[in-house]
Amino acid sequence: xxxxxxxxxxxxxxxxxxxxxxCNAIEVAQGQRGFDGYTKGTMFSSxxxxxxxxxxxxxxxxxxxxxxxxxxxxxxxxxxDYFRTMADGPRPAIAVVEDVxxxxxxxxxxxxxxxxxxxxxxxxxxxxNGVMRDLGDMPDGFPVIAGSIGPSHAFVHVCxxxxxxxxxxxxxxxxxxxxxxxxxxxxxxxxVIPTLKDAIQKLLNTENIILEPARKADFDIDKLLAAWSDFxxxxx
Numbered sequence: 008x009x010x011x012x013x014x015x016x017x018x019x020x021x022x023x024x025x026x027x028x029x030c031n032a033i034e035v036a037q038g039q040r041g042f043d044g045y046t047k048g049t050m051f052s053s054x055x056x057x058x059x060x061x062x063x064x065x066x067x068x069x070x071x072x073x074x075x076x077x078x079x080x081x082x083x084x085x086x087x088d089y090f091r092t093m094a095d096g097p098r099p100a101i102a103v104v105e106d107v108x109x110x111x112x113x114x115x116x117x118x119x120x121x122x123x124x125x126x127x128x129x130x131x132x133x134x135x136n137g138v139m140r141d142l143g144d145m146p147d148g149f150p151v152i153a154g155s156i157g158p159s160h161a162f163v164h165v166c167x168x169x170x171x172x173x174x175x176x177x178x179x180x181x182x183x184x185x186x187x188x189x190x191x192x193x194x195x196x197x198x199v200i201p202t203l204k205d206a207i208q209k210l211l212n213t214e215n216i217i218l219e220p221a222r223k224a225d226f227d228i229d230k231l232l233a234a235w236s237d238f239x240x241x242x243x
Contacts, residue, residue, distance in 0.1 A: 011063060011097040011182065017204045018099070021061045024207060026190045029059075036199035036206035046136075046191035047176040053122075053142055053151040059188040060132030060150050062099035065092055066172045066181045069137065070107050071114020071163030082164050089165045090124070099131040101187065103179045105172035106137030109154070114163035117151045119144040134185060134192045136174045152187045213241040 021029060026045075033042045067089055075082050093102055102125055106112040117133055118141035125133065126149040136154040145151065154175060171180045177194060179185060184195040195203065216238045220230050 013184075014201060014204055017200070018061060020204055020207055021186055022058055024211075025059060026186050026188045026193055028207065028210060029186045029195070029203075030193055032203060032207040032210045033193070033196065033199055035210050036202045037196075042196075044196065045177055045193040046174055048154075048191075050175065050189070050191040051139070051153050051156055052189035053117075053139060053145050053153070054147075055189045057132075057148075057150040057188070059186055060099075060101055060134075060152070061186050062101040062131045062184075063097050064103040064179050064181060064183045064185050064194075065096055065100050065130070066103050066105075066170060066179060067092065067168050068105045068107050068166040068172060069114070069116050069163055070166050071116075071161040072108040072111055074162045075164045085165045085168070089168055090128070092168050093125060093130060094128045096182070098129060100129070101131055101185050102133040102135075103172055103174060103185060103192075104133065104135045104137065105174060106135060106154070107166060109136050112137045112155060113157060113159060114138060114161035115140040115157055115159060116163050117145075117153060118160070122146055122149050122151060125149060132187070134174060134179075134187045150188075152189070152192055213238065216241060 030045055034040050104116060115138040117135060117139035122145045126146050132150040134152045138155050138157040139151045139153040140158055169181045171178055177192060179194055186193050186195060217234050220226055220234050
């Protein structure tokens with residue numbers, strides 16, 4: 008995404024709603040169902056009660072099932088370049104890191120040390136298909152959405168920086184706008200960004216056509232049928 012400027016109020020609104028809401032709102036903005044730029048399969052959150060993380064992707068690839076074959080100084084230099092990459096770029100930012108060992112990911116890149124470092128570099132959180140650990144020791148305010156939980160870092164090392172990564176079927180390029188929470192993550196299509204704020208609000212209003220009467224003590228099938236007609240006319 009070339010333009011990193013978001014419409015006024017969009018970031019704040021996206022931080023208040025969950026990823027399923029944004030997923031549905033993208034379809035409202037597109038005027039049709041079929042959006043598929045989201046993670047597939049179960050994901051795990053380091054903090055299920057944390058608000059959604061929203062930001063521009065800083066991408067990388069890691070591996071760790073087997074020891075690296077490159078020279079140690081090459082591996083070390085790339086790791087330091089990784090940190091420089093994460094420290095750079097527009098904010099808010101999300102670290103989006105693909106473990107290329109999938110479906111046999113065993114190496115936890117995300118634990119107490121790396122989450123603390125990334126938070127200190129001003130990042131909002133992380134999204135990965137790989138492993139996380141140290142669940143009780145991660146700092147507050149830096150959620151990690153991961154593909155699995157495990158105890159070891161194994162031979163984890165950085166393979167590449169920038170470019171496009173694949174997180175459980177979701178392709179993410181450097182600079183993409185990402186929304187993620189305990190449900191998983193999604194990439195916001197650039198073309199819907201100008202209208203996404205209105206689409207989220209429209210979606211919330213549409214859902215309230217059903218939710219408000221359903222939460223009342225006198226709700227029954229007749230009230231449902233009456234509300235459902237209006238609901239169907241309003242939904243995407």
